[in-house]
Amino acid sequence: MTAKILTFANFKGGVGKTSTTALVSYNLAKMDYKCLVIDFDAQANITSLLLKTKSNNDGIITIDKTLMSALNENLNLKKIVINIATNLDLIPNAVDFSVYPRFLENSFDNEIDKVTFFDKKIAPLKEDYDFIFIDVPPTLSLLNDTAFYACDQIVVVLQTQERSLAGAEVFIQYLQETLINEFQSRVDILGILPVLSKKGARVDEEILKSAIEEFGEDNIFDKKISIMERIKRMDMQGITDDPKDMHDRNVNKVFAEVAQEVISRLNK
Template sequence: MGRIICISNQKGGVGKTTTAINLAASLASAERRTLLVDMDPQGNAGSGLGLKRENLTGTVYDALLGGRPASELVHPTELRFLQVIPATPDLTGAEVELVNQERREFRLREALLPLKDKYDYIIIDCPPSLGLLTLNALVTADSVLIPLQCEYYALEGLSQLTHTIDLVKQGLNPSLKMEGILLTMFDARANIAHQVVDEVRGYFKDQVFQAVVPRNVRLSECPSFGKPIILYDIKSKGCESYLALGRELMRRDSPKPSKRRVA
């Protein structure tokens, strides 16, 4: 069975979708079968991988409220091992439509369960809110990865997100874990960026990934070309950081060597 990781932070502009796209692409480049699920009505995860809205044969909305199997909604990308279930602005209405539905928090989980053994990783890109769409992602996921920008207000709202995660663990998804905090938008020239890194690492310790994503022009350019950074500029600092993140994640999942003594 594959692992489901949701990328969540209710603050906008923290590099959430950039992380979802480029982490998924990094895992796929290592020949890990990867599915990216876009739960953000902006639909940037799909467009950032080159999907055109007019060519879509189905979206995550159809899985949540249309009754279509998720296997019919999967779209290929330029990377052989990476596929995506896209979203469109139609998903905005799902927040309202889900309110009166039975098992409304479990819609995404029930949709993705048949696909879990077909992928090594399923990455879910959440919207910048803590509504029903994000709740569905948290109920579905095995773990949560939180992008945190290296700026003054970095920790603002983080306690609210961790509180929500705790509530989900208590009532809807007891096995949900914290995958880790990813520091993003790091500017080595700014003292505040170094202060934020030190503060976050000091407080959260080993819950913080070693990989740090810098502010990088190439990272901000590649979505307009519909490519992940690994296909746009593999030599850029942004690409190096997401490849490092992918390797760090895969090392965590590698089988631990046996400590049993050989006779």
């Protein structure tokens, strides 16, 4: 099987993309799917989260090579993969990734060569995994264009706030006009994943209604994510999965269901 390459994204920050990427990949790995997470953000939040997840069991982890150092040295990216848990691997990042756009500008003259670079770079990884997730920053930029171009599917994460809905609309329009129309990317939208601020809140219901009107009910994930305090703790301390802990069970159950819906939508 060749890996499906996905990203959870939105033009607006703070919508839970990184936690969603980490927890969906973690729960897919528990279902015996081989998953790789690529950190594509110089802030390296998902690198931190997943290394803390690993260190909860294995102690302090050190990084020998980052994504940017591997690109500078033209290394096969397989050489910098870090195993986090059974079936779950990470390509780590760090602040040095802030020079990636300059690296592209200095390496290529043509825009199409810049945009397609990372797609070619990760091609050898596809044979080793069922899923590859790229965790991107909340920007529209050449940096993200190279990540989105490499993807088969994008899940738009929609926090049920007006600005997030507007961000989703701008983001989808940008993908269509730039990546698909201009660069003939294969990328498609797998669906819109709502992140609710509070179950039953009126603003959530209104934004969801507007999203259904804008994108169509079939394009909205059946599974909705509610903001939970345990997710915030996992962001700081790593993913925990204690079967005796009700909060751990609840969080992982939700994201296992999201993972199942990702699989079912891919199989449609």
